[in-house]
Amino acid sequence: MxxxxxxxxxxxxxxxxxxxxxxxxxxxxxxxxxxxxxxxxxxxxxxxxxxxxxxxxxxxxxxxxxxxxxxxxxxxxxxxxxxxxxxxxxxxxxxxxxxxxxxxxxxxxxxxxxxxxxxxxxxxxxxxxxxxxxxxxxxxxxxxxxxxxxxxxxxxxxxxxxxxxxxxxxxxxxxxxxxxxxxxxxxxxxxxxxxxxxxxxxxxxxxxxxxxxxxxxxxxxxxxxxxxxxxxxxxxxxxxxxxxxxxxxxxxxxxxxxxxGGKSAAIVLDDADLGRTVRGLTWVCLAHSGQTCYTNSRILAPRSRYDEVVDAIADLAASLQIGDPSDPATQLGPLVSSRQRERVESAIAAGRAGGARVVTGGRRPAAFERGWFIEPTVFADLDNSHTVAREEIFGPVLTVIPYDDIDDAVAIADDSPYGLAGTVWTSDEDKGIEIARRVRTGTVGVNFYDIDLGAPFGGVKAxxxxxxxxxxxxxxxxxxxxxxxxx
CATH class of the missing domain: 3.40.605.10 (Aldehyde Dehydrogenase; Chain A, domain 1)
Structure with a gap:
């Protein structure tokens, strides 16, 4: 363009x-x-x-x-x-x-x-x-x-x-x-x-x-x-x-x-194939620069693999090509408006002020003089009570939150005013289905997420x-x- x-x-x-x-x-x-x-x-x-x-x-x-x-x-x-x-x-x-x-x-x-x-x-x-x-x-x-x-x-x-x-x-x-x-x-x-x-x-x-x-x-x-x-x-x-x-x-x-709206959670189990998980999260977490209602903006990681998951998500975010949305090679385009970018930047500032660590992103890309761009941003070292983990941001901002066990992961996923979507990532599909049944949300995917035309789509709570x-x-x-x- x-x-x-x-x-x-x-x-x-x-x-x-x-x-x-x-x-x-x-x-x-x-x-x-x-x-x-x-x-x-x-x-x-x-x-x-x-x-x-x-x-x-x-x-x-x-x-x-x-x-x-x-x-x-x-x-x-x-x-x-x-x-x-x-x-x-x-x-x-x-x-x-x-x-x-x-x-x-x-x-x-x-x-x-x-x-x-x-x-x-x-x-x-x-x-x-x-x-x-x-x-x-x-x-x-x-x-x-x-x-x-x-x-x-x-x-x-x-x-x-x-x-x-x-x-x-x-x-x-x-x-x-x-x-x-x-x-x-x-x-x-x-x-x-x-x-x-x-x-x-x-x-x-x-x-x-x-x-x-x-x-x-x-x-x-x-x-x-x-x-x-x-x-x-x-x-x-x-x-x-x-x-x-x-x-x-x-x-x-x-x-x-x-x-x-939504503030959906992706639950990464301790047996998940991280390479496969990260590839799947590309769509469910950062599609359309996070301006998607079902965005899984909270990544829940087991404490035993927390650093590994944080690094993998950060590498994913940093690898995506930002640019002209009319270019087929572009993976992330700009936000819809200047006002939307300001809201996302305000949320990022609140995350920093609250003590969360910015692992990658958090800025306007230096390569663009024009366009309402923001780098995909990953926060770590925070819990689910943090503002950026609770409020819908509607931008490319992800939080990686640790959990202790499956009960804790489900509790964190449900500890939200929203309930639209979610995912579970595991090498054991039966275990994933069992956890999916427990999460209080309108839709949830196991090792995948999509909207099926033949199935009901919508949310609970807010x-x-x-x-x-x-x-x-x-x-x-x-x-x-x-x-x-x-x-």
Whole structure:
């Protein structure tokens, strides 16, 4: 990516009711490259009136368009066409995401480009195999009950900046599969890639209003979340914002899915193959410069191997190539914004002030005059009570914490306000599974970590409410109706 000032990507209109409409707001959103610190694109901002129009369009599509009456196969076929249209845009989408948030192109090409199509096809097939209604014999022994699965209604999907395509489609796909309609509000840092969904929806022939794209910051998100025309909210983001959204939805008795923060632990057992473990931790600890909700930022090491683990993790962090995110050789790109880097630097300063030892990193790389870079940082000689071991930093900052035995390791892993992810690294898979069962978290991997489209993803405690993906993810967009019959 060259240091240029001309805009690479520009959108002039919002996508509402199947049409490209000018915003009623005079403001625009300028997206700044985390690498060049120069504008790379611009999109219109929205006013409350624009959000009103988008919600109304979604309601009309839900109640008065063909979408509401299509059979499951017809709807699933439309979702497959939508997936095809997004797949044709995958390379361009990956480039846009990299330009917006600094994700290395190898990561955006592997995840942000192709994932929307994969997720949509998965839920299209799940819709085909999930009965819309079923008859159940009454528990009393008299009569039967017809149990129907109906769409929950108009969905407000509020999407973060770190994995904007994947986390948007985690909401869009099950909503469409259930027969819902959607209003998507992307983060202002990554507003540009969201319009790829609009282009693909038009190409696929989705009915007008089934997908609507609006923009804006916190005020726009708050207005959409509390809108009287919305039936369900799906949000991914910080725990702080999630609590605020949860309070609004609780007061309104509105279903909500919240996928929030994490401070997950990787438990390295004393029998672990350290070379294999370190290779696996590359993805689970430092993907997208630690700006990943499931990041295992706490490495728990047995005291008998503590120094060995610290050295191995430090060597890993120091070996990663930092640079231009559009270069395929780059392993770590910049942080998304100057503000995000300042927050990470503040956390590193707190770690130093609290007596933790910086083994490697902790500075801005000297090789870059521009770009919101920070070196991957490893802290040692601290326990789980330290600030950097408890607060979500959302940057490339790892802590290596010693433990005495397995019970101690599980206790440390659970000693967190969060509970989203985790891993166990061992040469004995059965032992790893046993420990994985004990850790209180929504997801956990043994010698590996990935998000399986067919399995529920989400957290416990301050990491959120509800689940995305799998049959459980589809179920969260369904309203159940019981029809009682006399026979």
């Amino acid at each position: 060259s240091h240029q000032t001309e805009l690479q990507y520009q959108r002039e209109h919002l996508f509402i009711g199947g049409e490209w409409r000018p915003s009623t707001s005079p403001d625009t959103i300028t997206v700044i490259s985390p690498f060049t610190e120069q504008p790379v694109g611009r999109a219109p901002d929205t006013s409350p009136a624009d959000i009103d129009a988008a919600v109304a369009a979604a309601r009309h599509a839900l109640t008065r368009s063909a979408w509401a009456t299509w059979d499951v196969e017809t709807r699933a076929a439309a979702i497959d066409r939508f997936a095809d249209a997004l797949e044709r845009r995958a390379d361009e989408t990956a480039r846009i995401v990299t330009a917006e948030n600094g994700m290395p192109i190898w990561g955006s090409s592997a995840v942000e480009g192709p994932d929307p199509a994969r997720v949509l096809r998965h839920f299209a097939q799940l819709a085909r195999t999930t009965p819309q209604e079923e008859r159940r014999p009454a528990a009393s022994g008299t009569g039967t009950t017809l149990v129907r699965r109906e769409p929950v209604g108009v969905v407000a999907a509020v999407v973060p900046w770190n994995y904007p395509q994947s986390l948007a489609v985690f909401k869009i796909a099950p909503a469409l599969a259930a027969g819902c309609t959607v209003v998507v509000k992307p983060a202002p840092e990554t507003v540009l890639d969201a319009f790829q969904f609009a282009d693909a929806a038009q190409e696929a022939g989705l009915p007008d209003g089934v997908i609507n794209i609006v923009t804006g910051g916190r005020d726009a998100g708050a207005y959409l979340v509390s809108h009287p025309g919305v039936d369900k909210v799906a949000f991914t983001g910080s725990t702080e914002a999630g609590r605020a959204i949860g309070e609004v939805c609780g007061r309104l008795l509105r279903p909500v899915t919240l996928e929030l 990491s959120g409410l509800g689940r995305e993906l799998g049959p459980e993810g589809l179920a969260s967009y369904v309203a159940y109706k019981s029809v009682y019959l006399s026979r």
